[in-house]
Amino acid sequence: MSVQVEHLVRYAPGSTRRLLNDVSLDVPAGAFVTLVGPSGAGKTTLLRAIAGLDTFDQGTLLLDGQAMGSMRDRARKIGFVFQNYALFPHMTVAKNIAFGLDVLPRSERPSRSAITARVQDLLDLMQIPEAGASYPGRLSGGQRQRVALARALATGPKLLLLDEPFGALDPIVRRSIRTWLKGLHERLGLTTILVTHDQDEAVEIADRIVVMQHGQIVQDATPEELNRNPQTTFVMEFLGEAPSFNGVVREGLVVPDEAGVLPFPAPETVSPGPVTAILRPYEIQVRRGDESPEAVSLVAEGARNGYRHYRAHLAERFVPLWTPDHTQNDVELQGAALLDISRARLFRDGQRCG
16 A cells, blocks of 8 residues: 655644654555654654544645545555554454454454454464454553554555653663564565664665654665665764764865865865764774874773774864774774774765765
8 A cells, every 4th residue: 555645734633743744655556664863753644644533724635535534434554553563452452453354344344254254364463373262451562562463454454653762671672572563564565654762673674764753754764875875964873873073175075074084076066165073983994193283082881782992082072983894994993093084975055965
C-alpha cells in the first residue's frame, strides 16, 4: 500500500502554532521508512494523521491513490502499534490478538474457527506459539511487543505504523526484535512507517530516513545519503556524534580557528567567508606534530564497538577521536599530534555549502 501526504498542516488545538507545517511525503508500496527527530518535531503527529487517529487542517492524504474513507475502512487497511503496546491486561494473549477480528460487523467477521486459526498462525509467525493462553502481565517486554504486532496484523493490513515500539525494551532485546521486524516486513510485503528516537535503529532497518524538525521534513534520504550528504547542521548532528570546527575559507583553503587543526583545501564551489566544518569522530585523521608548537595531546579512553576512543585536548575543549581497533598506531597516538579534518562537510548559516 502506498502513502501520499501532500502539504499537510495541523494546528495545535486552540492555537496558531503548527504541529505539522506543509508536510509532503511519498511512501511507495513495500517501503520501510523511519521518521526521526527530537521530541516535538511532529513525528507522532504525522503518524497519527496517516492512521486517521487525528485530523488535519489542510492538505491531502491518500492511500493507494485514494482519499481515506471511514474509520472502519482504515482499520482494515492499517495496523498501528503504540509505544506502550496498549494490550488489554484482562484478556489472554489470544483474545488480544483476535480483538480486531472479533469487533468486525457480523457480515465481515470470520468464523470462530477461522479466527482461532488466524491467531495461532500469528503466534507462530511471532515465534511465541505457546503464549496464547497467557496474560500480558506474565510476558516479557519483548514478548508483549510481539503480541502487539500480532494484534496489529490480525486483520491483514498492508500498512503497518509503529510509534516508538521498542522504547521500553532493553538494548539486547531491542536489537534482536528490530532485526526480526525487518525480516517480517519483507516476508509479508508490508509498507512500514516507524517513529523512533534511536538513530542506529533507523539506519539499521530503514530504506529511507525522514528527518523532522519543528513540524517540517528537513531531509528525506537513504541512510547512506544522509551520512554522506546531510543538508543542514541539524541533520548532521542529530544522526550521530559530530565534532564541529569554526573557520574561514580564504585563498582556496579552509583555515580552522583553533590551533592544532590543520588547514585543508576548500571545494571550488565554496566562496570565501566563515564556515563550520563538521565530521564524525572516526573521520578525523592524526598527523604527527612533535615539532609543532600548535600540536595537541591525545588521551586514550579505551575501545568500544570496534574503535579505539581518544580525546584530543585543544585549547578550550576536548574533541572525540576514534580509530579502527585493528590499526597498529596506538602508541603513536599517545604523543603530540595535529588534527586533519579534511573529510569534514562544510556548512554556512546552518546549510550545507561543501
